[in-house]
Amino acid sequence: MGYEAHFRVWRGDAGAGELRDFRVEVNEGEVVLDVIHRLQATQCPDLAVRWNCKAGKCGSCSAEINGRPRLLCMTRMSVFAEDETVTVTPMRSFPVVRDLVTDVSFNYEKAREIPSFHPPTGTAPGEYRMRQVDVERSQEFRKCIECFLCQNTCHVIRDHDDNKRAFSGPRYLMRVAELEMHPLDSHGETGGDRRELAQAEHGLGFCNITKCCTEVCPEHIRITDNALIPLKERVVDRHYDPLFGLFRRRKD
Structure with missing residues (x-):
């Protein structure tokens, strides 16, 4: 069964940015990258996120989820409670290019x-x-x-x-x-x-x-x-x- 999750996603660039709140649909078996893609498709078409294989082998979709460095494609939504806020931010150690993309x-x-x-x-x-x-x-x-x-x-x-x-x-x-x-x-x-x-x-x-x-x-x-x-x-x-x-x- 699907549900609506509360996401907080960092939006901005090298100059400035902020965390913004979204309600996004989540379906059974999905990973955080799936939800980010749905957010792009339905609410934020200009959201920048780097990804490639979606199989945990290219290393492209690195970010921080609830403060922990993770791959977006390998972090299942099932590890979070349905009423839990999922905060997605860019890697902190590298300069931000835009949104979730950093200069590595x-x-x-x-x-x-x-x-x-x-x-x-x-x-x-x-x-x-x-x-x-x-x-x-x-x-x-x-x-x-x-x-x-x-x-x-x-x-x-x-x-x-x-x-x-x-x-x-x-x-x-x-x-x-x-x-x-x-x-x-x-x-x-x-x-x-x-x-x-x-x-x-x-x-x-x-x-x-x-x-x-x-x-x-x-x-x-x-x-x-x-x-x-x-x-x-x-x-x-x-x-x-x-x-x-x-x-x-x-x-x-």
Whole structure:
């Protein structure tokens, strides 16, 4: 059976905006994105919302629902009581373009700062050999759909906009961790060091492992436990392990 829900939707642009109230029809089995589309079709044809696949795989429809970062297409209306007000707002950590659409170009800028995978010199692609455990580790990180919900909820970015210059956020520290853990990555052959890059260029030290990024990930990637903490451990080993320090001095 359908019912009429009370929605509060943020309307505005980079200059100013406000929450506006609407009564919208909801049918059984629908998700929040369905209701937003009905709102566009019946009351607000100029409402801006970004979406694409409607299957939780493109990451386009990221927003905040009742203050929690979520995908509009993966949030079922059945999780809300029929008399509950559903508030939909744009992601708070990124500049608003219009209505529910935000400018997420910060994330693509950070992605370009990470040196790409560097295969072993003299090894042809068909000759690559990896243990299954290493394959599975990389596969978990590659489940990321770049919805940027982890970036949005990370308080280092969310509460301190100035940190964006020095902190890439959990999504791209996870990318650095993926490459650092990859047994066939030979970035070091070119004089690079992904551990130093993580600490000095991408702000790994700002992360205090609250696991808020993991909690909002729609792909259930264990970002903190499997990427950020191991990367921190590798950085600590590099700087503070006495045996590694001795080896480094002898090598120099």
